[in-house]
Amino acid sequence: MKESVPVNSEVLRWARVSMNLSLEEVATRMKRGVQEIEDWERGRAFPSYVQLETLAYKIYKRPLALFFFPHPPEEGTIEQSFRTLPEYQLQRIPSRMHFLLRKATVLQLNLAELHDGANPATRGILHDLDFSPSIAADRMAEEVRDYLGIELSEQQDWRGTDDALEHWRNALEECGVFVFKDSFNPQGKKKPNAGDSPFSGFCLYHREFPVIYVNNNKPKSRQIFTLFHELAHLLMHTGGVDTRQDDYIEHLTGDDKRIEILCNRFAAEFLVPTRDFQIHSSGVIIDDHAIENLERRYWVSRETILRRLLDQGRVGREYYERKARQWRDERKGGDRGGGNYYRTKGIYLGERYIETVFNHYHRGRISVGQVADYLDVKTKNVPGMEEWLFERGARA
CATH class of the missing domain: 1.10.10 (Arc Repressor Mutant, subunit A)
Structure with a gap:
C-alpha cells in the first residue's frame, strides 16, 4: 500500500467546494469510493502522494503546496486581481491562467511566511516612488531608471537578451519586487511554443510582497518587456496582465484606460528611450537588418523596435502587423528542448x-x-x- 500524505483535511474540503464539485463527482474522477473521499476531508485518512497530485492538478486546479497550509487561503478573484480588464477580456482568460494566479498567490503567502511578514529588500520601489495615471511615460521612465541605478550605456553593454533578463530580474528583486516564471502553455503541452498563449505575464499587487509572473515560453526579449509593463501596473498599485490581444483597451474608461496605455508606453520608453532611439534610427533605411541592429542595441524584441518606429510614423500599421505576424510564425516550432x-x-x-x-x-x-x-x-x-x-x- 502506498504511503499516505498528512494533508490539511479542511483545505481538501475547501478546494472541492470552491470548484462546486460534490463528493460523488470527485470520487468518480478519482475512481475511489465516496466514503474514502469523505474520510480524507474529515481527517480520518489521507490520500497518497500520487492521489494528491491528481486532486491538486487535475481536479482542483491548485498548487500542491496549498494542501499543506494550516488554513484555506483567501483567494482573490480574476476580476479583483486584474481590475483594469473589461468583462469580455476576463472571460477570455483560460483555465491555465486561473491556475497560475492561484500559484502566484501561494508564492505570496510563502514569501510572507519565510520573511515573517516583512519584505527583506533594503529598499522598496513601491514605497519610495509614487506616480499618478496621468504622468508622462518618459518622466516616469527616467525616475524609475534613476532609482534602479542602471544607465542606458550599461544596458547596451550586456552580452545578450539572456544576460539582460537576468540583470533586470535582479534589479527588480533588489528593490522588493519578486519575479517568478512558469510555462503558460495549457496543461500537458510540455514543449515551449510561443504561439500557444497570448499572455506574456501578469502581476499581483501587494504592499509588502508584490509579484510579477512571467511566461517562460516567450522569447527572452518579450519577457523583458513584460517585466516593465507589469512593474508599471505595480507602481499604479494594481494588478495587471500583459497580452498581445490589446484591442480591449478601447473598451476601458477613466483611470483604467489611462493605466493600461501608460503601462505599454512606460515599458517601451524605459527600455528604448525616445531621444536615444531617434538619434540612432534617424536616416536609417528600415528593413530587417536595421531592426535587428536596433534590437541588439537595447536588448528588446523586434516588435518593440517596430512599435517605436510605428509611433514615429516611420512605418505604417499594415507593415507593422504583417511583420509581427511573420515573427510570431517564425517562433513557432523554435526551441523544442525538454531541458533539465x-x-x-x-x-x-x-x-x-x-x-x-x-x-x-x-x-x-x-x-x-x-x-x-x-x-x-x-x-x-x-x-x-x-x-x-x-x-x-x-x-x-
Whole structure:
C-alpha cells in the first residue's frame, strides 16, 4: 500500500467546494469510493502522494503546496486581481491562467511566511516612488531608471537578451519586487511554443510582497518587456496582465484606460528611450537588418523596435502587423528542448527564493518536507534543487 500524505483535511474540503464539485463527482474522477473521499476531508485518512497530485492538478486546479497550509487561503478573484480588464477580456482568460494566479498567490503567502511578514529588500520601489495615471511615460521612465541605478550605456553593454533578463530580474528583486516564471502553455503541452498563449505575464499587487509572473515560453526579449509593463501596473498599485490581444483597451474608461496605455508606453520608453532611439534610427533605411541592429542595441524584441518606429510614423500599421505576424510564425516550432528539471525549476522560482528556503532549512526552522512544499517538488527532489543552487553559486 502506498504511503499516505498528512494533508490539511479542511483545505481538501475547501478546494472541492470552491470548484462546486460534490463528493460523488470527485470520487468518480478519482475512481475511489465516496466514503474514502469523505474520510480524507474529515481527517480520518489521507490520500497518497500520487492521489494528491491528481486532486491538486487535475481536479482542483491548485498548487500542491496549498494542501499543506494550516488554513484555506483567501483567494482573490480574476476580476479583483486584474481590475483594469473589461468583462469580455476576463472571460477570455483560460483555465491555465486561473491556475497560475492561484500559484502566484501561494508564492505570496510563502514569501510572507519565510520573511515573517516583512519584505527583506533594503529598499522598496513601491514605497519610495509614487506616480499618478496621468504622468508622462518618459518622466516616469527616467525616475524609475534613476532609482534602479542602471544607465542606458550599461544596458547596451550586456552580452545578450539572456544576460539582460537576468540583470533586470535582479534589479527588480533588489528593490522588493519578486519575479517568478512558469510555462503558460495549457496543461500537458510540455514543449515551449510561443504561439500557444497570448499572455506574456501578469502581476499581483501587494504592499509588502508584490509579484510579477512571467511566461517562460516567450522569447527572452518579450519577457523583458513584460517585466516593465507589469512593474508599471505595480507602481499604479494594481494588478495587471500583459497580452498581445490589446484591442480591449478601447473598451476601458477613466483611470483604467489611462493605466493600461501608460503601462505599454512606460515599458517601451524605459527600455528604448525616445531621444536615444531617434538619434540612432534617424536616416536609417528600415528593413530587417536595421531592426535587428536596433534590437541588439537595447536588448528588446523586434516588435518593440517596430512599435517605436510605428509611433514615429516611420512605418505604417499594415507593415507593422504583417511583420509581427511573420515573427510570431517564425517562433513557432523554435526551441523544442525538454531541458533539465532542476534548471527549469530554478529558473521559474529564482535563486533568491530558493536560497531563502534552504537557509530556513539549515537553520532548523523548517523540515525537508516543508522545503519540498515551498519549492513545489517531491521530497526526493530536494537534494537535486540544492545541488542546482550550489552549482549556480559556484559559477557566479
